[in-house]
Structures are given as C-alpha cells and as structure tokens.
Amino acid sequence: MQIIYDPSDTLDISDYGIDIPISFNNARKTTELLTEDYRKSAENKAGEKAGENRRMASLPSWYHTELDPPPGTRELSAVHDPAYIGRLLDGGTNLEKEIIRTFELVDEDGNYNRYSPDSAGKNLEELFAVILRRGGGSAKAARLALEKGSAFYFGGGFHHAHYSFGSGFCFYNDMLAAREMLSSPGDAPLTWIIDIDAHKGDGTAELVQRMNEQEDRSVIDLSIHMAQGWPLDLKRIPPGYDADPAWIPAALDIPVFTHAQDQYLPLLRKGLEDMEAMSLKRWGRKTPELAFVVAGADPFEEDELPSTQLLKLSRSTMLERNRLVHGFLMERNIPAAYVQAGNYGNNSWKVYYDFLSELQARER
Numbered sequence: 231m232q233i234i235y236d237p238s239d240t241l242d243i244s245d246y247g248i249d250i251p252i253s254f255n256n257a258r259k260t261t262e263l264l265t266e267d268y269r270k271s272a273e274n275k276a277g278e279k280a281g282e283n284r285r286m287a288s289l290p291s292w293y294h295t296e297l298d299p300p301p302g303t304r305e306l307s308a309v310h311d312p313a314y315i316g317r318l319l320d321g322g323t324n325l326e327k328e329i330i331r332t333f334e335l336v337d338e339d340g341n342y343n344r345y346s347p348d349s350a351g352k353n354l355e356e357l358f359a360v361i362l363r364r365g366g367g368s369a370k371a372a373r374l375a376l377e378k379g380s381a382f383y384f385g386g387g388f389h390h391a392h393y394s395f396g397s398g399f400c401f402y403n404d405m406l407a408a409r410e411m412l413s414s415p416g417d418a419p420l421t422w423i424i425d426i427d428a429h430k431g432d433g434t435a436e437l438v439q440r441m442n443e444q445e446d447r448s449v450i451d452l453s454i455h456m457a458q459g460w461p462l463d464l465k466r467i468p469p470g471y472d473a474d475p476a477w478i479p480a481a482l483d484i485p486v487f488t489h490a491q492d493q494y495l496p497l498l499r500k501g502l503e504d505m506e507a508m509s510l511k512r513w514g515r516k517t518p519e520l521a522f523v524v525a526g527a528d529p530f531e532e533d534e535l536p537s538t539q540l541l542k543l544s545r546s547t548m549l550e551r552n553r554l555v556h557g558f559l560m561e562r563n564i565p566a567a568y569v570q571a572g573n574y575g576n577n578s579w580k581v582y583y584d585f586l587s588e589l590q591a592r593e594r
C-alpha cells in the first residue's frame with residue numbers, strides 16, 4: 231500500500247473560527263507510527279550495524295509527501311455545474327458565501343452556527359485553497375493505485391458536494407475530479423466508488439445519477455451508511471431541485487439502522503458482490519478499472535462528531551470492515567485508491583493505523 235501524507239497540510243479548522251472537531255492530528259499520528267514501525271524493522275534487519283541504520287531510516291519507498299497538482303476549471307466543471315465552480319474559483323464574497331453554506335456556518339434564522347468569525351486568525355479563502363490542494367492528493371492516490379495496485383491518501387473523500395452547491399464540509403467531488411485529471415475527456419476509467427463513511431455519499435449519488443442521465447455509465451457507486459440522521463434529515467429543497475437531493479439513491483445504497491449494526495459486515499459483503507453482478511450486467515465485465523474507497527473512520531464508536539452517533543462500530547469491526555473491502559479488491563486485482571473522508575476527534579488514528587500497519591508489515 232502506497233501512503234500519501236502531505237506534512238505541510240496542517241489544517242486546523244479552529245483557526246478559521248469554526249467549531250467542528252476536524253483535526254489533522256490523526257493523519258499525522260498514523261504516519262508517524264507507520265514510519266516508526268518501518269524504522270524499527272529496518273534496524274532489526276540491519277542487526278548491530280548502528281551506523282548504517284540511520285541511513286536506512288530515511289523515508290520508506292511507499293511513503294509519499296508530494297501531491298499532484300490540484301484539479302482545475304476543466305476537471306471540476308466536467309463534474310459540477312460550471313457556474314458553481316466559477317463562484318468557487320473566482321474567490322471573494324462569492325466564495326465566502328459558498329464556504330458559509332458548505333460548512334453550515336449560519337442557521338435557518340440567520341445566526342452563526344458553530345462559527346465565531348471574531349476568533350478567526352485566518353480568512354475563509356485560505357481554507358478553500360487548502361481543500362482544493364487536497365484534490366491533487368486524491369488524484370495522486372488514483373494514479374499510484376493504477377501504477378502499483380493500491381494507495382491511501384490522508385485527505386479527500388468529499389462525497390457530500392452536490393452538482394451546484396457544497397454541503398457537509400465538501401466543495402467538490404475529488405474522486406470524480408481525479409478521474410478527469412487522469413484521462414482525456416470522455417475516456418475516464420470504469421470506476422467503482424465504495425463509500426464506507428458513516429454518512430451517505432449523497433453528493434456522489436447525485437453526480438453519478440446525472441452522468442447516467444447523460445449516457446455516461448462508467449461509474450458504479452455503493453454507499454453503506456447510517457439509515458437515519460444527517461444528511462438524510464436535512465429536509466431541504468435547494469433552488470433548481472424538485473426534492474431533497476440527499477435522498478438521491480446510489481447505484482447500491484445500504485442503509486444500516488442502529489439496532490441492526492451487528493449486520494454491518496455481512497451487508498457490506500453482499501453489497502460488494504452485488505456491485506460485481508451489476509458491473510457484469512452493465513459493462514460485460516465483473517470488475518472496474520479503478521476503485522475509490524471513501525474510507526471514513528467515523529462509523530467508529532470513538533468518533534466525536536454528534537451526527538455519527540447512530541453508528542458505533544467497535545475497533546475490531548472497523549478493522550474487519552477495512553480487511554473485507556481491501557481483500558475483495560486485491561483478490562480481483564482491482565487498483566484501489568483510498569481517500570480518508572470523515573474522522574472526528576482524536577481517536578480515529580486507531581482505525582487507520584490498525585488497517586495500514588497490518589498491510590505494511592505483510593509487505594516487509
């Protein structure tokens with residue numbers, strides 16, 4: 231597994247006056263632990279030649295700190311409403327309005343929600359610049375997956391971004407934009423998007439449905455998520471929509487009720503098998519050319535975002551979840567690009583580390 235971590239991405243959302251428990255510490259801690267494991271293993275192999283060990287302790291070959299360039303107007307406008315992308319890329323007050331909407335910083339009554347601009351040390355436009363750069367991380371994960379089999383990027387997974395507006399901390403769909411970055415127009419790889427974040431991948435579902443309507447059937451999306459709660463309880467009908475777009479179905483939706491969460495793993499396995507059957511029917515082949523995994527750690531019982539409390543999977547179930555998806559893809563030689571997606575609070579490193587350390591140990 232190739233691992234992509236940009237050490238210069240130290241986004242702390244509280245710098246912008248926003249009170250949401252998003253932290254980059256989990257990515258940093260996981261990569262520190264993984265590189266420490268690598269260093270110890272290299273030292274053991276080198277035996278007592280302490281002098282040589284230091285040189286071997288340089289970065290492992292699977293560890294990447296450079297991202298690809300961020301998506302540009304062409305790639306983003308191929309996925310989203312070009313007018314919306316224009317407002318984002320133009321900056322200024324248009325961008326600021328979109329950020330306030332995407333991070334839900336103003337409530338229905340016009341009051342600030344989880345937001346105190348007076349305490350902000352940085353302006354909101356900088357926040358967008360950081361998040362735009364992460365699209366280059368997702369593109370790199372896809373590129374490395376195609377070259378080397380699998381890659382995990384500590385960023386991205388913006389599955390709530392809709393066609394013409396941002397939502398749930400997501401401005402644009404980095405998975406679909408990455409496909410555009412890797413190919414010439416109309417020639418993107420046949421793709422699965424396997425979304426195992428706690429929240430329904432509602433933005434992805436809308437965008438894929440729109441593609442299908444345009445006779446582009448090259449993406450099949452699966453979302454296994456909380457059956458209730460955000461975003462399904464948003465109850466909004468944005469301008470230009472006939473109904474709440476949070477309810478637009480993915481190709482395969484697997485809602486999991488709180489009382490049935492012991493069925494999470496069998497439901498996920500069945501979903502992956504159904505994805506294969508659907509691919510055969512649609513494409514005449516069982517597997518895609520590329521799979522994205524939206525690997526949110528927020529179904530974990532120690533996640534701290536209030537809206538994830540309807541799904542509380544144990545640490546061992548989270549590991550089984552990741553093993554199940556990864557094993558399924560690797561057994562079929564499907565290039566797998568992982569994006570980090572939702573993780574809130576200070577404990578999600580446990581989920582990422584359990585999964586990735588096992589894979590890295592196997593490769594040593």
Ligand SMILES: [Zn+2]
Pocket residue numbers: 427428429526528571572573
């Ligand atoms: Zn989530």
